[in-house]
Structure formats: structure tokens, C-alpha cells
Amino acid sequence: MNKILNIFLTFILTAFFATSTFAATKVVWWMESSADTDPTVQEMMCDAFNAEQDEVELECVFKEDINDTIRPALLSGSGPDMFDTPGASYIKIYQDAGLVKSMQEYADQYGWQDKLLGWAYNSGVFDGELYSIPKNYETMIYFYNKTLFEENGWSTPNNLEEVESLAAKIKAKGMNVYAYGSAGWQPTHEHLVGNYFNTYAGPDNVYKALIGEKKWTDPEFVEAIELLRKHMVDEGYWSGDLETYYSLDWDDFNNEFATRGSAMLMIGTWGFNVTATNFGESSDDWDWNPLPILNSQAGSAPNYQLATGGTMSINAASKNADGAAKVIDWILSDKARALKVTGSLGYGAWLLPLKYTDADFDPNIDPRQKRFLTEFAEASDSGNYGYTTWTFYPNDPGVHIWKDMEVVWAGDITPLEFMEESQRLWDQARADDALVPVGKR
Amino acid sequence: MPKFLTSINAISWYFLFPVIFIHFFVVMFPSVLSLLLCLTDWNGFGRINYVGLENFQELFRDRVFKKAVKHNIIWTVMFLTIPVIVALIIAYLLTGIKRGQLFYRLVYFFPYILASIVNCLIWRYIFHPRHGLGGWFENQGIDFLAKSPFAMKETALYAVAWVDMWHFWGFLVIIYLTGMYQVDDSLYEAADIEGATKFQKFRYITLPMIRPIFVLSLIIIIIWSVPTFDYVYILTMGGPAYSSEVVANHLYSQAFQRMNVGYASTIGVMMFFYVGIIVGFFAILRRMGWEV
CATH class of the missing domain: 3.40.190.10 (Periplasmic binding protein-like II)
Structure with missing residues (x-):
């Protein structure tokens, strides 16, 4: 009887520790909701991220009026690991209140400054440290x-x-x-x-x-x-x-x-x-x-x-900030994928301010759209x-x-x-x- | 167990406790907090700095606040007259209808049960310069309602009030009608014998007999006019050029658009005092023996 009990307990404990050790870190991201784009973002960003790796499990939660929703969540010391804001002026307030985490160590670790257009990166830098990254530029x-x-x-x-x-x-x-x-x-x-x-x-x-x-x-x-x-x-x-x-x-x-x-x-x-x-x-x-x-x-x-349409940041109270940074790095790491996502949304959302080159574009892209993307990049790079x-x-x-x-x-x-x-x-x-x-x- | 803990009074308090508990944390505590916040420059997130009466000084210099107060007064006067008069007349006429009265009551009350956003969208569409009445008149060669009254600073406040009154007056019809049914029929019979006209019966029997309900409706209107917000916010956001801005709209803008939460609390405190004065005024009337 004791032997059976020992085997049973060993099995239970092994299963428990295995689950604890190998379970993916869960990262919750509250995003600004838009009925037109939510399904595409869920499929091409959130589901795609989860399918490509098993270290971090990303849960995307779409919220109406994100700023009204996130404010009480952050103030109460809870809220998601990652969140959107309507723009940099809101980040400034969150940063002053210590509600948003500095991403400087992750920016240095993953080289985000090299990936983003200079002005876009700078728009999230407060007191010398990076606090937000634009999700979209316009x-x-x-x-x-x-x-x-x-x-x-x-x-x-x-x-x-x-x-x-x-x-x-x-x-x-x-x-x-x-x-x-x-x-x-x-x-x-x-x-x-x-x-x-x-x-x-x-x-x-x-x-x-x-x-x-x-x-x-x-x-x-x-x-x-x-x-x-x-x-x-x-x-x-x-x-x-x-x-x-x-x-x-x-x-x-x-x-x-x-x-x-x-x-x-x-x-x-x-x-x-x-x-x-x-x-x-x-x-x-x-x-x-x-x-x-x-x-x-x-x-x-x-x-x-220059304009950013929404930003992404990490909650200062997040216990999974490393996982959240991995999500952001995954998003910023593949320009062709980023262009495919924004292309699916008509380039009206998720147009990440990355340093695109001609090679990154889908050959089927509307030439008028492509002209905008390249001319804007050239003009903003040359300071105009x-x-x-x-x-x-x-x-x-x-x-x-x-x-x-x-x-x-x-x-x-x-x-x-x-x-x-x-x-x-x-x-x-x-x-x-x-x-x-x-x-x- | 001590006897006072099981007395009827104590048991009443046990039942009241959950409500009082919730009321304290959901209403009283935030209200007191708001009283304190009006003395600060809090932006809703970070440091809270005490600024004394600075917000009140700013409030009396604030041209938009002054404009909003004026609009609230106009709003209250409009609601105390137009829907009240119309509802009284319609309710009185309805008392004379024996068949199909329910249909009319349903029709008049229907806008009241619609969400404010639905009412607003209906009227925005009706006044739309392209595909509303204006567009239709234009096709007939008539220059009428070519511009939406919500978009003109001379008419915006009245247009928004019109939509809100359209939604509200059916509610008054129902409560006045309820009051009128309480009136003893023998009074009308006596008046008929005396040869009173319909107007005389209304003036000398109906109106005095429904006075408690009538006064209650006026108190409700005055108090509800202070925080009026949704119709203004949906239809005009207080524009054009603050021509339809009301106090609650200004408070919202200061708190959630400009992030001046301390200043917005000051506006809230002023609204609270205003309502307090109104309630106090009616309490004094009651103590003086007025039947209110």
C-alpha cells in the first residue's frame, strides 16, 4: 500500500514541478480596440507570436478607450504586463507617477534604437530612458x-x-x-x-x-x-x-x-x-x-x-517584464512581417516606425502606398x-x-x-x- | 446576547448595514476625497501638491466655466417650462381618453426608455445637412435646415436641449397622469354641477390636487439639470465654440482631457454646493409649512 502511495506522490510532485518549470511565462497585453483590426491583430500578431515560440504565452486583450481603462488599473498597482496608450503625452504622466517601466535595459540588450527610426525612438525617451515605443506612425x-x-x-x-x-x-x-x-x-x-x-x-x-x-x-x-x-x-x-x-x-x-x-x-x-x-x-x-x-x-x-498613433509600454508593476520585452523585440525584429501585418490593415494601423528598405516590401504593394513609405522615410531621415x-x-x-x-x-x-x-x-x-x-x- | 442587539431597531440596522457600507465607499468616501482634491493640483496620477484656494480663484476667472453656468441656468429654465407645460396639458387631455389611452402613453414614454446615444443619433440624422431634413428641403428647392442646428453657435444649446426634452417629457406625462388619477372623481362631479369649464376644473381642482407630485417634478428637474452631460457630450461636445458647454461637460474636459483633476474637483464641489442650496431651499419651504 505504501509503495503505491509513494509512486502516486512521486508522480504528482513530478507533474507539479514539471509544469512549474516548463510552463511558458504569461504576458497580458491590453490593446486599444478597433473592431476592424482586432481579428487581424489577434491572428497575425498574438497567435503568430505564440505559435513561433513557447517561452512566453501572449494574451492580447482588446479594450475600448484604452486610456480610461488602463488608468485605474495602473493606479491600483495591478493591470496587464503591457499596455497601449494614445500617445507620448500620456506616457509622460505615467512616467512621472512611476507607473510605467523603463525599457532602457531591453533597448540596449536587443538593439531597438538601431531598428526604429530615430525620431520615433526619441519620442519614447524621457529623462534619458526609453519608456514607450510607437505602434504606428502617420x-x-x-x-x-x-x-x-x-x-x-x-x-x-x-x-x-x-x-x-x-x-x-x-x-x-x-x-x-x-x-x-x-x-x-x-x-x-x-x-x-x-x-x-x-x-x-x-x-x-x-x-x-x-x-x-x-x-x-x-x-x-x-x-x-x-x-x-x-x-x-x-x-x-x-x-x-x-x-x-x-x-x-x-x-x-x-x-x-x-x-x-x-x-x-x-x-x-x-x-x-x-x-x-x-x-x-x-x-x-x-x-x-x-x-x-x-x-x-x-x-x-x-x-x-511626425506623428505616432498609439504607443506600447511595460507596466511598472509587471512581474513578467522580461517576457513583455521579448514580445516587443519579436514585433520589431522582422520588417517584412511588420509590413505584411500593416498591409493587411491597409497601412492605417500597426505601421511600425522601422527602417524599411525596398527589399522589405511585398511586390504587390500599391505603388502610391509604397511611395509614401519610402518618401516619408527619406524626408524624416534627412531632417525634413x-x-x-x-x-x-x-x-x-x-x-x-x-x-x-x-x-x-x-x-x-x-x-x-x-x-x-x-x-x-x-x-x-x-x-x-x-x-x-x-x-x- | 444583550437585548439591544436583538431588538427590532438593531435588526433594521443589520439590514441597512450592507447598503451603508457600500454607500460609504462608493459615494461618501470619493465625495470627501473630491472635497480635498479641490485644494490640490493633482493630474490624476502623480504627485499631489496642496495649492490652497488657487483652484477656486482660477474658477472665477475661467470664462468657459462662467459660460457653462449660464448655459446650465438656461437649460434649467427651459426644462422647467417647456416639457412641464406640454406634459401637464397632454396628461390632462389623456385623462379624458377612455379607449386607446395606453397606446398614447406608450408612444409618449417610448423615447424615455431609449438610450441617450440612440436618441442623439436619431436627431443628428434628422438635422444632418446632407441626408437629413435639410438635404430633403434642398432637393425641393427650399432653403430650410440647410445647416444643422447642432453646428451653429446660436442654436446648438437649444437644439441639444430640444433632443433631451423630447426624450424627457414622456416621463413627466406618466407621473402627472398618475397624480391626476389620484384625484377624487366627486370633485369633478361637483364642478360639473356648478358648470365649470374644462380649464377651470384643471386650474382649480387638478393642479392643486397634484401639487405634491408637481413640486417633486420641479425639484427633480432642477437637480437633474445640474449634472446634465450625456446629450451635450454626444451631440456637440460643448461646441461649437463652447456655445453648448455645460458645467459637467467642462468638468469632464478638465479631468479627462486636460488632466487637471484637482481643478475638475473644484468644479464638482461647486456643483455639489449648488445642489445643496436647492435641496436646502425646498427643505426650508417645507418647514415653513409649504406642501412640497
């Missing part, structure tokens, strides 16, 4: 209806004079100049403000203002806002008039662009997917261009504004880039940009008053040490 461009332009003999504009001349011709045809609207996302206004800052005041001046070497009340910024006000309110460039711009959501303006209601669509590169889809149902063809330069002080060549408000602004000045721009458009305050408030909030953010990293230009 910039502002404009799409145009190529067929319509060819039919009317219009040329794509390169400067302010050409923009205004083309706008007059488009309006004369009974169409709107640009399709756009803010009903689906009020911060849409900041896209336009960023465009005018970077193409009128210029990226060098924006950079100086970001690091405090210039005032936001300087004439070039005030003039940029005045020009935007004129184009929005007086000229009705976006969807015909200000009120219609306030009323159209994403589906509305994308549809308007694809059905010749507007000749152009000034939007972020997340618009590639929906533009290609919508034009696929029409006989018209589309193409894109970088934003025209509206003032000589913004340089002569087009600039691409600008700055989006949602990546480089701290919270309070960032919200001010899109909330109070409506007040300028309403005529309740002047562009100068708007920029004075902006400067006040920047001074406050600087005094509170709430700035996000910009990276030396």
Missing part, C-alpha cells in the same frame, strides 16, 4: 481625385497662390475644395492647425517654439492661424462652410470625396485604406501629395509632420519633417488647440488672443515639467 497629406484633376486640366498645388487659385476653380465647378468634418472626432481641428503651423510658420519655427526658443505669439504662428481662419470661415474650403464641417463625420466626408463632392481630402495617412476602398467602387482614380508649402519661411521642399500637435504637445496646450480653435472660427477671440492663451498654457506645462520629448532637430 503624417498629414492630401489625397486628390486624379481623374477629376485630369479632366479639368488642374495641377496639384505647391504654394499658397496655387492653392487659392485652384480652390477658386474647384468652387466654380460647384464642388468643395477639401472634404473634411469634425462630427466624429472634435480634435480633428488640430490636424488643420498643425498643417498651417508646419506649412506656413515652418517646422524650424515650430521646433523652436516647442523647445521654448520662440514664443507661440510670434507673428508667423498668429498669421498661420489667421490664414486658417480665412480659409475655413471666409472661403469655406472644408466641406463648403464651417457649419457643414462641424456636421460631417468620417463616413460622410470620405464618401463626399469619393463621389466628387470635394476635389481633395486633407487628412492623415490613416486615410489610405478608406480612400482606396471607396475609390475601388468608383471609376475615378486617386493619388496623394505632401501638403503644399504656404509660406517661404516654411522651406521649399514639402515636409512630413514637421511636428503634429497630438504627438508633441502636452495635454493642456494640446486640448486648447482643438477646443479653442472653434472660438477663433466663431469670431469670439482673435488669432493673437488664441496664441496668447497657447503660450500661457505652454509656460505652465514647462513650469510643471509636463513637456514631451521632441528630439534634437
Whole structure:
């Protein structure tokens, strides 16, 4: 009887220790949910990672409004091992509160700095250490209806004079100049403000203002806002008039662009997917261009504004940080795989800021998309880039940009008053040490 | 066991304890914490610095807060008049309907059971400049509702209030109707013998007899108007240009968009005091012998 009992206990103990020793480390990752992309991300990232190795078991959990969800989890000292945030300004707050783990040792160990585009890596460095990595990068461009332009003999504009001349011709045809609207996302206004800052005041001046070497009340910024006000309110460039711009959501303006209601669509590169889809149902063809330069002080060549769309980080309270770092390294290690994933998502999500070369691209990639990826990489590598408000602004000045721009458009305050408030909030953010990293230009 | 532990009073407290316990941790404790946070510059995550009454000073300089308070007052006045008058009239008329009354009650109450997001989407679609009423009128060559009232700063607040009132007034119909059914029929019979008109019966019998329910509805409206948020947030987010911003919306923006949690707590404290004053006002009326 004792012998049987000994065998039984030995078996149980062996099974227990074997399970403990060889079980994969479990890493839980809370990701921003998007119904369109979640299944693909689950299959091509999470499941693929688990299938390729057995050291770490990755569980991806998709959450709506990730920032509202992660905040209480982190504050309570629990939460997942890895998490997404909407952008670097949130990471700054988490880092100040000690809620996010420094990934510097992993960055050094795995060589992440060499894998990522320089500006993208720097966007996650706070106080000299890496705390976040962008999941996606984007910039502002404009799409145009190529067929319509060819039919009317219009040329794509390169400067302010050409923009205004083309706008007059488009309006004369009974169409709107640009399709756009803010009903689906009020911060849409900041896209336009960023465009005018970077193409009128210029990226060098924006950079100086970001690091405090210039005032936001300087004439070039005030003039940029005045020009935007004129184009929005007086000229009705976006969807015909200000009120219609306030009323159209994403589906509305994308549809308007694809059905010749507007000749152009000034939007972020997340618009590639929906533009290609919508034009696929029409006989018209589309193409894109970088934003025209509206003032000589913004340089002569087009600039691409840098933007990260979401970041990934490791929870300071994670007990599996090493496993989480392995997940991140797996994601960053294969450029062809990364391009395949983002390609499956129409390049609108998971476009990791890696140093892609021609050899990494699928031969079937849409040449217009490929042109963006290569031109953006070249321009940003050569320092010809600008700055989006949602990546480089701290919270309070960032919200001010899109909330109070409506007040300028309403005529309740002047562009100068708007920029004075902006400067006040920047001074406050600087005094509170709430700035996000910009990276030396 | 001591007798007081098994007395009826003690047993009542045993049953109340779980609710009191939950109420303390879910309502009271965060409320007290909020009172303390309004004296800090907390951003919701990190260090908490004591700033004294700085947030209150800032509050009285805050042009958006002032605008929001004004909008809340307009909002309250609108809700105290339009839906109340309409609901009183409809409820009174419904009392005269013997067949099919349930159908009308269902129809009027239906918007109240719909989620606010559904109500908002319905009205946003109706007022949509392209495929709503405006688009339809445009096709008929009529320039009407060409621009959404939610998108114009002159009309945004009233348009949002309209949608909320459309959802709310059916609730008032039901509670007024309930009150009207409590009125003794003999009073109306006596009035009929005296030759009273329908309006006179409403003015001198119905209205005085439903006064407790009527006053309760006014208190509910005033108190519910203070934290009004969802319709504004969904339809306009307080825009355009803060033209429909209300206090709760401003609080949300400060706490969760600008990450000024300390300042947002100050706004919350002001809302708390405002509600306290309203409740206190009605308590005083009651002590003075008013039937409220």
C-alpha cells in the first residue's frame, strides 16, 4: 500500500514541478480596440507570436478607450504586463507617477534604437530612458481625385497662390475644395492647425517654439492661424462652410470625396485604406501629395509632420517584464512581417516606425502606398519633417488647440488672443515639467 | 446576547448595514476625497501638491466655466417650462381618453426608455445637412435646415436641449397622469354641477390636487439639470465654440482631457454646493409649512 502511495506522490510532485518549470511565462497585453483590426491583430500578431515560440504565452486583450481603462488599473498597482496608450503625452504622466517601466535595459540588450527610426525612438525617451515605443506612425497629406484633376486640366498645388487659385476653380465647378468634418472626432481641428503651423510658420519655427526658443505669439504662428481662419470661415474650403464641417463625420466626408463632392481630402495617412476602398467602387482614380508649402519661411521642399498613433509600454508593476520585452523585440525584429501585418490593415494601423528598405516590401504593394513609405522615410531621415500637435504637445496646450480653435472660427477671440492663451498654457506645462520629448532637430 | 442587539431597531440596522457600507465607499468616501482634491493640483496620477484656494480663484476667472453656468441656468429654465407645460396639458387631455389611452402613453414614454446615444443619433440624422431634413428641403428647392442646428453657435444649446426634452417629457406625462388619477372623481362631479369649464376644473381642482407630485417634478428637474452631460457630450461636445458647454461637460474636459483633476474637483464641489442650496431651499419651504 505504501509503495503505491509513494509512486502516486512521486508522480504528482513530478507533474507539479514539471509544469512549474516548463510552463511558458504569461504576458497580458491590453490593446486599444478597433473592431476592424482586432481579428487581424489577434491572428497575425498574438497567435503568430505564440505559435513561433513557447517561452512566453501572449494574451492580447482588446479594450475600448484604452486610456480610461488602463488608468485605474495602473493606479491600483495591478493591470496587464503591457499596455497601449494614445500617445507620448500620456506616457509622460505615467512616467512621472512611476507607473510605467523603463525599457532602457531591453533597448540596449536587443538593439531597438538601431531598428526604429530615430525620431520615433526619441519620442519614447524621457529623462534619458526609453519608456514607450510607437505602434504606428502617420503624417498629414492630401489625397486628390486624379481623374477629376485630369479632366479639368488642374495641377496639384505647391504654394499658397496655387492653392487659392485652384480652390477658386474647384468652387466654380460647384464642388468643395477639401472634404473634411469634425462630427466624429472634435480634435480633428488640430490636424488643420498643425498643417498651417508646419506649412506656413515652418517646422524650424515650430521646433523652436516647442523647445521654448520662440514664443507661440510670434507673428508667423498668429498669421498661420489667421490664414486658417480665412480659409475655413471666409472661403469655406472644408466641406463648403464651417457649419457643414462641424456636421460631417468620417463616413460622410470620405464618401463626399469619393463621389466628387470635394476635389481633395486633407487628412492623415490613416486615410489610405478608406480612400482606396471607396475609390475601388468608383471609376475615378486617386493619388496623394505632401501638403503644399504656404509660406517661404516654411522651406521649399514639402515636409512630413511626425506623428505616432498609439504607443506600447511595460507596466511598472509587471512581474513578467522580461517576457513583455521579448514580445516587443519579436514585433520589431522582422520588417517584412511588420509590413505584411500593416498591409493587411491597409497601412492605417500597426505601421511600425522601422527602417524599411525596398527589399522589405511585398511586390504587390500599391505603388502610391509604397511611395509614401519610402518618401516619408527619406524626408524624416534627412531632417525634413514637421511636428503634429497630438504627438508633441502636452495635454493642456494640446486640448486648447482643438477646443479653442472653434472660438477663433466663431469670431469670439482673435488669432493673437488664441496664441496668447497657447503660450500661457505652454509656460505652465514647462513650469510643471509636463513637456514631451521632441528630439534634437 | 444583550437585548439591544436583538431588538427590532438593531435588526433594521443589520439590514441597512450592507447598503451603508457600500454607500460609504462608493459615494461618501470619493465625495470627501473630491472635497480635498479641490485644494490640490493633482493630474490624476502623480504627485499631489496642496495649492490652497488657487483652484477656486482660477474658477472665477475661467470664462468657459462662467459660460457653462449660464448655459446650465438656461437649460434649467427651459426644462422647467417647456416639457412641464406640454406634459401637464397632454396628461390632462389623456385623462379624458377612455379607449386607446395606453397606446398614447406608450408612444409618449417610448423615447424615455431609449438610450441617450440612440436618441442623439436619431436627431443628428434628422438635422444632418446632407441626408437629413435639410438635404430633403434642398432637393425641393427650399432653403430650410440647410445647416444643422447642432453646428451653429446660436442654436446648438437649444437644439441639444430640444433632443433631451423630447426624450424627457414622456416621463413627466406618466407621473402627472398618475397624480391626476389620484384625484377624487366627486370633485369633478361637483364642478360639473356648478358648470365649470374644462380649464377651470384643471386650474382649480387638478393642479392643486397634484401639487405634491408637481413640486417633486420641479425639484427633480432642477437637480437633474445640474449634472446634465450625456446629450451635450454626444451631440456637440460643448461646441461649437463652447456655445453648448455645460458645467459637467467642462468638468469632464478638465479631468479627462486636460488632466487637471484637482481643478475638475473644484468644479464638482461647486456643483455639489449648488445642489445643496436647492435641496436646502425646498427643505426650508417645507418647514415653513409649504406642501412640497
